[in-house]
Structure formats: structure tokens, C-alpha cells
Amino acid sequence: MKRPLVLAVAAALSWSAHAATQTIRYEMHAENGKRIGEQVVERDDDGLTRVRFIYKDNGRGPELSEQFRLGPDGTMTDYTVKGNSTYGAVVDDRFERKGDLATWKSTSEKGEKSIAGPAMYVPLNGSAEMASIAIAALAASPTGSLPLLPSGTLTQRKLDEVDVTSNGKTRKVQLFAQTGLGMSPQFYWATTDARPRLFAVVIPGFMTAAEEGWSGVAKVLAERQKVAESKMLTDLASQLQHKLTGLTVVKNTRIFDSEKATVGAPSDVYVLRGRISAILPAGSPVRGAVNEIDAAGRIMLPGLFDMHGHVGRWDGGLNLAAGVTTVRDMGNDNAQMQQILDEVADGRLLSPQVVPTGFLEGESPFSSNGGFVVKDLPAAKNAIDWYAEHGYPQLKIYNSFPKAILKDTVAYAHLRGLRVSGHVPVGLRAHEALDAGYDEIQHINQVMLNFLATPETETRTLERFILPSEKVVDLDFNSPKVKQFIARLKAQQTVIDPTLATFAFLKQRDGDLNEPFVAVADHMPPDVKRGFYVGTMKIADEAAQKRYEKSYAKMIDFVGRLYKAGVPIVAGTDEMAGFTLQAELELLVKAGLTPAQAIQVATRNGARYTRTSAERGSVTQGKLADLVLVDGDPTKQIGDIRKVAAVITRGYVVYPHEVDQALGIVPFVKDAPMVKTLAPVSSNLAEGGNDGAQHRLSGSSARHHH
Numbered sequence: 001m002k003r004p005l006v007l008a009v010a011a012a013l014s015w016s017a018h019a020a021t022q023t024i025r026y027e028m029h030a031e032n033g034k035r036i037g038e039q040v041v042e043r044d045d046d047g048l049t050r051v052r053f054i055y056k057d058n059g060r061g062p063e064l065s066e067q068f069r070l071g072p073d074g075t076m077t078d079y080t081v082k083g084n085s086t087y088g089a090v091v092d093d094r095f096e097r098k099g100d101l102a103t104w105k106s107t108s109e110k111g112e113k114s115i116a117g118p119a120m121y122v123p124l125n126g127s128a129e130m131a132s133i134a135i136a137a138l139a140a141s142p143t144g145s146l147p148l149l150p151s152g153t154l155t156q157r158k159l160d161e162v163d164v165t166s167n168g169k170t171r172k173v174q175l176f177a178q179t180g181l182g183m184s185p186q187f188y189w190a191t192t193d194a195r196p197r198l199f200a201v202v203i204p205g206f207m208t209a210a211e212e213g214w215s216g217v218a219k220v221l222a223e224r225q226k227v228a229e230s231k232m233l234t235d236l237a238s239q240l241q242h243k244l245t246g247l248t249v250v251k252n253t254r255i256f257d258s259e260k261a262t263v264g265a266p267s268d269v270y271v272l273r274g275r276i277s278a279i280l281p282a283g284s285p286v287r288g289a290v291n292e293i294d295a296a297g298r299i300m301l302p303g304l305f306d307m308h309g310h311v312g313r314w315d316g317g318l319n320l321a322a323g324v325t326t327v328r329d330m331g332n333d334n335a336q337m338q339q340i341l342d343e344v345a346d347g348r349l350l351s352p353q354v355v356p357t358g359f360l361e362g363e364s365p366f367s368s369n370g371g372f373v374v375k376d377l378p379a380a381k382n383a384i385d386w387y388a389e390h391g392y393p394q395l396k397i398y399n400s401f402p403k404a405i406l407k408d409t410v411a412y413a414h415l416r417g418l419r420v421s422g423h424v425p426v427g428l429r430a431h432e433a434l435d436a437g438y439d440e441i442q443h444i445n446q447v448m449l450n451f452l453a454t455p456e457t458e459t460r461t462l463e464r465f466i467l468p469s470e471k472v473v474d475l476d477f478n479s480p481k482v483k484q485f486i487a488r489l490k491a492q493q494t495v496i497d498p499t500l501a502t503f504a505f506l507k508q509r510d511g512d513l514n515e516p517f518v519a520v521a522d523h524m525p526p527d528v529k530r531g532f533y534v535g536t537m538k539i540a541d542e543a544a545q546k547r548y549e550k551s552y553a554k555m556i557d558f559v560g561r562l563y564k565a566g567v568p569i570v571a572g573t574d575e576m577a578g579f580t581l582q583a584e585l586e587l588l589v590k591a592g593l594t595p596a597q598a599i600q601v602a603t604r605n606g607a608r609y610t611r612t613s614a615e616r617g618s619v620t621q622g623k624l625a626d627l628v629l630v631d632g633d634p635t636k637q638i639g640d641i642r643k644v645a646a647v648i649t650r651g652y653v654v655y656p657h658e659v660d661q662a663l664g665i666v667p668f669v670k671d672a673p674m675v676k677t678l679a680p681v682s683s684n685l686a687e688g689g690n691d692g693a694q695h696r697l698s699g700s701s702a703r704h705h706h
Contacts, residue, residue: 021042021043021044021045022042022043023040023041023042024040024041024211024212025038025039025040025041025211025212026038026039026128026209026210026211026212027209027210027212027215028055028207028208028209029207029208029209029215029218030057030206030207030369031205031206031207031208031333031369031370032369032373034367034369036055036056036057036061036207036369037053037054037055037056037057037061037209038053038054039051039052039053039054039127039128039209040052040053041129047069047070048067048068048069049067049068049069049070049129050065050066050067051064051065051066051067051127051129052064052065053065053066053083053127053128057207057368057369058366058367058368058369058399059366059399059460059461059462059464060086060087060461060462061086062083062084062085062086062091062125063083063084064081064082064083064084064091064125064126064127065081065082065083066079066080066081066082066123066126066127066129067079067080068080068129070133071097073117073118073137073140074118074133074136074137074140074195075118075119075120075121075133075137075146076095076097076120076121076133077096077097078094078095078096078097079093079094079095079096079121079123080093080094080095081093081094081123081125081126081127083125084538085125085534085536086536087462087465087505087536087537087538088462088466088536088537088538089107089510089534089535089536089537089538089539090107090510090538091106091107091125092106092107093105093106093107093123093124093125093126094106095121095123095149097119097121100114100115100116101113101114102114102115102119102121102149104121104149104150106123106124106125106510107510107511107534107535108124108510108511108533108534108535109124109150109511109530109533111150113149113150115147115149117147118137118141118146118147119146119147119148119149120133120134120137120146120147120148120149120154121148121149122148122149122150122152122181122527124530124531124534125534128198128201128209131186131188131198131201132197132198134146134154134156134178135156135176135188135190135196135197135198136195136196136197138154138155138156138176138178139156139195139196140195144156144157145180148180148181148527150526150530151526151527152180152181152525152526152527153180154178154179154180154181155178155179155180156176156177156178156179157176157177158174158175158176159175159176159177159187159228160174160175160224160225160227160228161173161174161175161192162174162175162220162221162224164214164217164220164221165217166213166214166215166216166217167213167216169213171191171199171214172191172192173189173190173191173192173199173200173221174189174190174191174192174196175187175188175189175190175221175224175225175228176188176189176190177228177232181527182525182527182528183314183318183525183528183663183664183665184314184663185232185314187201187202187225187228187229188200188201189201189202189221189225199211199214200214200217200218200221202218202221202222202225204222204225204226204229204333204336205332205333205335205336205337205370206333206336206370208221208222226339229313230343230348233313233314233343233348233349233350234348234349236317236350236662237347237348237349237350239662240317240350240654240655240658240659240662241347241350241652241654242652242653242654242655242675243651243652244271244291244648244651244652244653244675245290245291246272246289246290246291247270247271247272247277247288247289247290247291248270248271248272248289248290248291248292248293248675249268249269249270249271249286249289249291249292249293250268250269250270250271250292250293250295250300250627250629250648251268251282251286251292251293251294251295252266252267252268252282252283252294252295252296252297253266253267253268253269253282253295253297253298253299253300253629254266254267254297254298254299254300255267255269255279255299255300255619256299256300256301256302256596256599256603256619256635257618257619258302258599258600258603258604258617258618258619259604259618261594261596261597261599261600261635262596262635263299263596263633263635265281265282266281266282266283266297267279267280267281267282268280268281268282268283268284268286269300269619269625269627270289271625271627271648273651274624274625274650274651275622275623275624275625276619276620276621276622276623276624276625276627277621278621279619279620279621286678289678290677290678291675291676291677291678292675292676292677292678293629293646293653293673293674293675293676294673294676295629295673296673298629298630298631298645298673299629299630299632299633299634299635300619300627300628300629301323301599301603301619301627301628301630301634302603302604302607302616302617302618302619302626302627302628303323303324303325303326303352303603303616303626303627303628303647303649304322304323304324304325304326304571304581304599304602304603304606304628305324305325305326305327305328305570305571305602305603305605305606305607305610305616305617306319306324306326306327306328306352306571306572306573306577306578306581307328307330307497307570307571307572307605307606307609307610308328308330308442308497308499308570308572308573308574309327309328309329309330309354309572309573309574309577310329310330310331310332310574311327311329311332311337311340311351311354313340313343313349313351315327315351315577315578316349316350316351316352316577317350317659317662317663318576318577318578318579318659318663319351319352319577319578320350320351320352320578320647320649320654320656320659321578321644321647321654321656321659321660321665322577322578322579322581322582322642322644322656323628323630323641323644323647324352324577324578324581325352325353325616325626325628325647325649326352326353326354326355326606326607326610326612326616326626327352327353327354327355327577328354328355328357328394328572328606328610329354329355329356329357330357330359330396330442330572330574331357331359331368331370331371331396331398332356332359332370332371333370333371334370334371334372334386337354337356338390340354341354341356344650347650347652350654350659352649353616353626353649353650355393355394355610355612356390356391356392357392357393357394357395357396357421358371358372358383358384358386358387358392358394358395358396358418359371359372359396359398360372360374360380360383360384360395360396360397360398360401360409360422361373361374361397361398361399361400361401362374362375362398362400362401362402362425363375363400364400364460366399366400366426366460366461367398367400368398368399368400371383371396372386374401375402376402376405377405377408377409380405380409380412381409381412384409384412384413384416384418385416387416387418388416388417388418392418393417393418393419393610393611394418394419394420394421394610395413395418395419395420395421395422396421396422396442397409397410397420397421397422397423397425397438398422398423398425399423399425399426399459399460399464400425400426400460401422401425402425403425403426403427403428403432406425406428406433406436407435407436407437410436410437410438411437414437419439419440419609419611420437420438420439420440421438421439421440421441421442421495421497422438422440422441422442423442423443423446423459424441424446424449424450424459426458426459426460427455428455429449429450429453430446430447430449430450430485431450431485431488434488434489434492434494438494439494439495440494440495440496440497440570440609441494441495441496441497442497442499442572443497443498443499443502443503443574444468444496444498444499444500444503444555444558444559445464445465445468445503445506445555446464447496447498447558448468448472448475448555448558449464449467449468450485451475451481451482451485452467452468452471452472452475453467465506465537466537468506468551468555469506469507469537469547469548469551469552470544470547470548470551471551472551472552472554472555473547473550473551473554475554477554477557477558477561486561486562486565486567487565489562489565489567490565490566490567493567493568494567494568495567495568495569495570495609496559496562496567496568496569496570497569497570497572498555498559498569498572499572499573499574499575499584500555500556500559500584500587500588500591501515501516501573501575501580501581501583501584501587502573502574502575502580503552503555504516504552505535505536505537506537506548506551506552507537507539507545507548507549507551507552508535508536508537509535509539509545510533510534510535511533511535512533512535513532513533514532514533515583516575516579516580516583516584516586516587517532517576517579517583519582519583519586519639519642520579520582520642522666523660523665523666523667523668524665524666525663525664525665556587556590556591557591557592559587559588559591560588560591560592560593563588563591563592563593563597564592568605568608568609569588569601569605570601570605570606570609571584571585571588571598571601571602571605571606572584581602582641582642584602585598585599585601585602585638585641586598586638586639586641588601589638595634595635595636595637595638596635598638599634599635599638599641603617603618604617604618624649625648625649625651626648626649627647627648627649628644628646628647628648629644629645629646629647629673630643630644630645631643631645631669642668643668643669644656644668644669645669645671645672645673646672646673653675655672655674656668656669656672657669657670657672
């Protein structure tokens with residue numbers, strides 16, 4: 001799903017005008033070179049700018065038409081945009097500024113504000129011209145900052161400069177990092193004119209948008225941008241990851257037993273070189289520890305698993321702050337994933353551990369463009385060989401994969417030792433994917449389509465979302481066909497990765513707060529909170545709204561039925577990192593699981609179906625010390641899963657309140673259990689003393705990484 005990624009693309013593209021009334025184009029290409037969109041801009045002599053923006057990948061994407069005028073300070077005085085968002089919702093947004101009064105209205109909000117001086121309005125669904133406007137306005141700002149409307153402040157700093165050559169022409173361009181929108185920097189390549197404007201936007205491993213005729217410089221820009229980003233990411237990791245050197249004891253904690261889904265008696269847990277070296281009853285003599293963390297009775301969970309991520313280099317803080325210490329990546333650019341794995345192994349990236357899944361897609365106009373895109377069995381086998389040789393334990397098959405070679409492809413993946421999961425290829429239904437040998441199915445809509453789709457249904461378009469929204473409400477879960485399918489899933493122990501929280505968008509209307517983010521919205525930066533109110537589906541009327549709501553409620557209920565029947569369930573997001581997993585566990589409880597069972601799904605099941613049970617998934621002597629201390633009791637009240645006080649993983653301790661502050665989030669926990677350095681012990685290993693001063697490894701306060 002990854003709506004944030006698509007919105008980032010829309011916010012990052014722009015145009016450059018060489019003369020009045022001239023039509024200018026930007027071309028968008030996926031990492032594999034496939035053209036996936038364009039932006040066409042016309043500026044009239046009277047200052048009116050018209051923009052047409054279209055972007056399509058994976059069978060979806062926005063189509064927007066906008067027009068606006070700029071004032072003398074380079075910011076907009078009036079603006080309108082109409083069209084459709086990524087998933088088909090109506091876009092109708094307008095803004096006007098007269099003097100010091102700014103007013104705006106969209107399908108999800110309206111407001112007004114008095115403001116003096118330059119200020120930039122941020123549309124909820126806009127084309128990329130916003131990036132060029134901001135680049136120029138920030139370059140002209142004496143403070144290097146720009147107030148945002150409705151709220152916030154945008155800043156910009158230069159990271160790099162380079163000469164690029166294409167088709168015999170050479171230009172000097174510069175790299176800017178902008179902060180103040182979202183929870184990570186946005187990177188833009190700009191011209192070096194007196195009034196700079198956007199030249200290109202690069203999302204390494206995913207796509208590039210560049211002025212027409214300059215797409216050939218994408219690789220050069222991507223490599224230089226990754227170097228600049230790496231410096232920022234390394235600094236962030238150094239600031240927020242605190243190395244545990246020597247033996248550390250976590251005293252007086254109640255351990256969640258992920259096999260029994262129960263909480264045990266108070267214990268002391270010893271950690272050495274990233275592993276659990278001992279577990280003793282609370283209050284046992286401290287022998288040889290040089291660091292102590294007093295859990296003060298907090299519950300200790302094994303590190304949580306997000307079983308459906310699409311990992312980006314800036315996601316790690318959000319995951320760790322939510323207690324997620326392992327993410328199963330469900331599809332990425334292969335080179336980008338290898339870089340991330342190397343950076344995590346070296347400790348240069350603030351990140352959970354990553355378990356990669358190989359992405360395999362077929363060629364079509366609807367293709368997703370990550371991983372390998374193939375057209376025949378030899379190419380599919382070649383891709384599987386690459387994944388096997390690079391240590392991938394799983395393969396994910398996608399929507400356009402050729403159904404004629406599906407069974408042989410799955411068999412070959414199994415031969416090479418890979419589990420196989422995925423979407424159901426177009427023309428097939430879930431039971432036919434099971435016939436072909438699938439071990440796992442992604443997304444609740446793919447499961448529901450088993451009862452709703454026909455061989456002619458085009459499941460590579462928005463139809464794969466619309467059909468379940470329209471029809472699940474009428475589906476009889478007690479019918480023989482449904483009961484037989486559930487029985488088959490149980491008999492084959494086919495895993496279901498429902499991503500319920502992601503699919504809350506199916507029933508969200510404009511102006512309503514999206515259900516998974518209700519509990520966290522007030523903690524978010526203002527622009528992020530705004531986005532939670534934006535509907536993404538085109539819902540025709542109130543009757544359709546009620547149908548969609550009832551269909552989504554039945555999808556939640558169906559996951560509960562699967563669990564009670566003995567079908568393995570895993571917890572994944574495919575949405576905003578960290579926070580969405582917490583919402584997923586709440587929805588599993590809504591489906592009928594107990595809070596303890598939901599946590600068991602996110603711990604034991606995560607390890608089991610990433611084949612990492614020997615090292616993860618439980619608090620056990622000898623296993624990796626992936627440990628999460630939480631306030632409250634999430635085994636009784638699942639919402640307490642958000643009260644993460646401290647996380648230990650990969651030999652580091654990470655404090656969520658520090659991560660939150662660095663990302664502009666209001667922390668969920670104020671009083672974290674800090675590391676205390678113990679007095680030296682004698683050589684005969686007598687009991688260690690409890691004296692020592694509080695030692696905050698990172699200093700007295702967190703700093704904004706940007």
C-alpha cells in the first residue's frame with residue numbers, strides 16, 4: 001500500500017519554465033526504467049500557472065489538475081486543484097490569500113488564519129510544483145525558513161553540488177534537504193539559478209522524476225544523494241542508539257511468555273553482547289554486571305515483529321520506538337535492500353533487524369516495479385536463484401505474475417528452500433494459489449476476493465479494493481464454500497497476513513479520522529495529523545458508506561474466525577511504520593483475540609514464519625536480546641502496547657521518548673528506565689553493589705536530527 005510513499009512522489013515533482021506560455025514536461029521513471037508518469041505545466045503571460053499531473057504504478061495513482069498564482073514574495077495567493085487521489089477519492093482543494101487573511105477548504109477540512117509576511121499553503125493532494133515554490137521561497141528567505149499554512153515551518157539546507165551532462169549539455173545542480181513536512185527530510189535536486197527551482201527528485205531504489213531530456217543523470221544523482229543521506233542517518237543512529245558495553249542486568253521485570261501467552265513472576269534478565277545470558281528470580285545477587293536497568297515491575301515483551309513492511313532507510317526510528325525489533329520486508333528494490341542490510345549489520349542505521357522477502361512480478365502495464373519483473377519460467381528461476389544465494393527465506397509473488405508458470409515457479413522456490421507467499425495473480429483466486437503451493441497469502445482483500453472475483457475480474461486495478469468493499473457485506477460466512485476454504489487453510493496451515501489496519505482506508509470518508517490513528521493523532525506533527533483525515537476511496541453516497549463500513553467490519557470478523565479455526569495469523573502493517581503495527585494488534589483484539597493472544601501473534605508467530613525462532617520471538621536464555629519494556633499491561637489492555645519505555649536490540653538500548661522528540665512526535669512515555677553504571681566488582685565476583693549515578697548514555701536531552 002504505502003500511501004506515504006506515493007504522497008511523497010506527488011509532493012516532490014515539479015516543472016521548470018524557460019519562457020512564458022511554454023509547455024514544460026517532467027518525466028517519471030521507475031528504477032527499472034519504465035515510464036510511470038509525467039507532469040505538464042503551462043504558465044500564461046498573466047501569471048496563471050496550470051499543471052496536469054499523472055502518476056501510475058501498481059495499477060493505481062493520482063490524476064490532478066491545478067492552477068494558481070504567485071504573489072511578489074513567491075508564495076501562492078490563490079490555488080485550486082481537482083482530480084482523483086491514489087485510490088480514486090475526489091480531490092477538490094482551494095486556497096486564497098487576501099492581504100493577511102488566508103482561507104482554505106478541501107473535501108476534508110476548512111479553515112482560515114491571519115498571517116503577516118510570506119507563508120506557503122500545503123495542499124493535502126497537490127502536484128509537485130509545491131516543491132519548486134518552496135525551494136525558491138526558502139532560498140530568498142533571510143532566515144532560511146518559511147511558515148506553512150495551516151501550520152508548521154519549513155527549512156532547507158544545501159547538502160551537495162555537482163555538474164551533470166546529458167545529450168551534450170551540462171548543468172550545475174544542487175541537493176537540498178527540506179524538513180518540516182512529515183517525519184523525515186525530503187530531498188530535492190535544484191538548479192543553481194539566482195531563483196533556484198526543482199531539477200529532479202530521486203527516491204533511490206524506487207523512482208526518479210527529472211526534467212525532460214535529463215533522465216539519464218538519475219544514477220549519478222541517486223549515488224550522490226545516498227552518500228549525503230548516509231551521513232545524516234549515521235548521525236541519527238549515533239545520537240539515538242546507546243551501546244551496551246559489558247554485562248547488563250534488567251532488574252525486576254515481568255516477562256511475557258510468548259508460548260503460553262502469560263506473564264511470569266518478577267525476574268532479572270542479563271544481557272551480554274546482544275544476547276540473553278541469564279534469567280534469574282528478581283532480587284537474586286547481582287554478579288558481575290557493569291550496567292543496571294531497573295524495570296520497576298514493567299512487563300518485558302520479546303521484540304515485536306512487523307510482518308509486512310517495505311523498509312525505507314528513515315523508518316527505523318518509528319519501528320524501534322514502537323517496540324518493533326524485526327521487520328519482514330515484503331518487497332523492495334534489490335540493491336536498496338542489500339544496502340540497508342549492510343548498514344543495519346554495521347550499526348550505521350537506526351533500524352530493527354530486517355528479514356528480506358524476494359519480490360517477483362510479471363510484465364504488464366499494471367506491474368509493480370520492484371525486485372524482479374519477469375515474463376517466463378527461466379527468468380523466474382533466475383530471480384529465485386538470486387534470492388536464494390542472497391539468503392532470502394521467502395518469495396512474494398505479485399498481481400501480474402503469469403498464472404501459466406505459477407505452479408512451476410512455486411515448486412522451484414520450494415526446491416531452493418524459500419517459503420512462498422503473495423497476492424493472488426490476476427485471473428486466479430486464493431484457492432488456486434493454494435493449489436499452486438502458496439504457504440501464505442497477503443492482505444484480507446486478497447482472501448475475500450476468493451469468494452467475489454471471477455477469472456475475468458481485473459484485480460490489478462482499484463477493483464481489488466472496490467469489489468470487497470461493495471460485496472463482503474453480503475457474504476455468508478456460514479456458507480459451505482466459506483467454511484470449506486477456512487478448513488483448507490487450517491489443514492494446510494496456510495498463513496494469513498491480513499494487514500487489517502491498512503485496509504481501514506476502505507471505509508474512511510473525507511474529514512473523519514482514520515481509525516488506526518485515532519489514539520496517536522494528537523501526538524503527531526500537524527501536517528501528519530492532517531493526513532489522517534483525508535479519505536482515499538471514492539465513496540459515492542451515504543448508502544455506499546454504510547456498505548463499506550459493514551464490509552470492513554466483516555473482514556475484521558473473518559480474521560477472528562480464521563484464528564479461532566486454527567489458521568496461522570501474522571501481524572503486519574504495509575502502512576506507517578511502528579504505529580500501524582500497534583493498531584493492527586488492537587484490530588486483532590477487535591476480531592476476538594485476547595490482548596495476550598494478539599501479542600503472541602506479533603512475537604512467537606513472527607519468529608516462526610520468518611524462520612528465526614531459534615534466536616527471536618521469546619525471552620529465553622541464549623536468544624538474541626530483543627527486549628521491550630512497556631508501561632501498563634498490554635496483555636490486559638492492548639492499547640498499553642503504545643507505552644514503550646525502552647527497547648534493547650542488537651546490543652543497543654533505544655529510548656522511544658528520545659526518538660519521538662527527534663521526529664517531532666509528542667512522547668507516549670515520560671519516565672524511562674535509564675541505564676545506571678554499577679560500582680566495580682572484585683575479582684572473586686562478589687555481589688555487585690547497587691551504588692552508582694544515573695548515566696544517560698546520550699546526554700541530557702535529545703536533539704532534532706534535522
